[in-house]
Amino acid sequence: MEYEDKARFASERLLGYTKDPSGWKVCKKSNDVVVSWRPSQEYPGNVYKGEALVNGGLLKVWECLKPIPNGLRVKWDSNVKKFELLQQITEDVSVCRTVTPSAAMGIISPRDFVDVIVVKKYEDGTVSSNATNVLHSSCPPQPGFIRGFNHPCGCVCVPAEPNKTQVFTVFQTDLGGLLPRSVVESFFPSSMVEFYSHLTKAVKSLKDF
Structure with a gap:
């Protein structure tokens, strides 16, 4: 039940981030991102x-x-090297391990993250993937990776005008290690703009269905 409770907390937090306009400061704009x-x-x-x-x-x-x-995400998202299922809790709740490659010209070493993830579907057609860090007995810290910790984060897809989707992404990640704050603060905004660019290309490459 602990995993389900944490997943529910993450989904509530994520929805709040997308709907609460207060306190946000724009740090990067590129095209429509x-x-x-x-x-x-x-x-x-x-x-x-x-x-x-x-x-x-x-x-x-x-x-x-x-x-x-x-x-498909492992194929197009340059920040996701591997995605493994550790335990299926319910149909919509799972515990997974995500491996990320080195980044920022090697300044950021490979990381791995263990999260409980819940998929939520809402009456207006919105779908979201919500995650937060957990411990799992089958996946202690691994040699060669720094263990990072995702706090409530994820993606929210909202139906928009015909054949368009409003996509919100939320990241609040403790990368672990001894990274300078300036490296972290420059990495995430640029990485997120790149995420949307790659997502757009991946969607465009899919056949209609």
């Missing part, structure tokens, strides 16, 4: 929110984003 930040209430760092209107219906966009092993 806006990235904002504000101090996190979860840990001594920032929470970053990205927002963009993506060309493509919600089903196609969600196909690229849904958190499943052997899914």
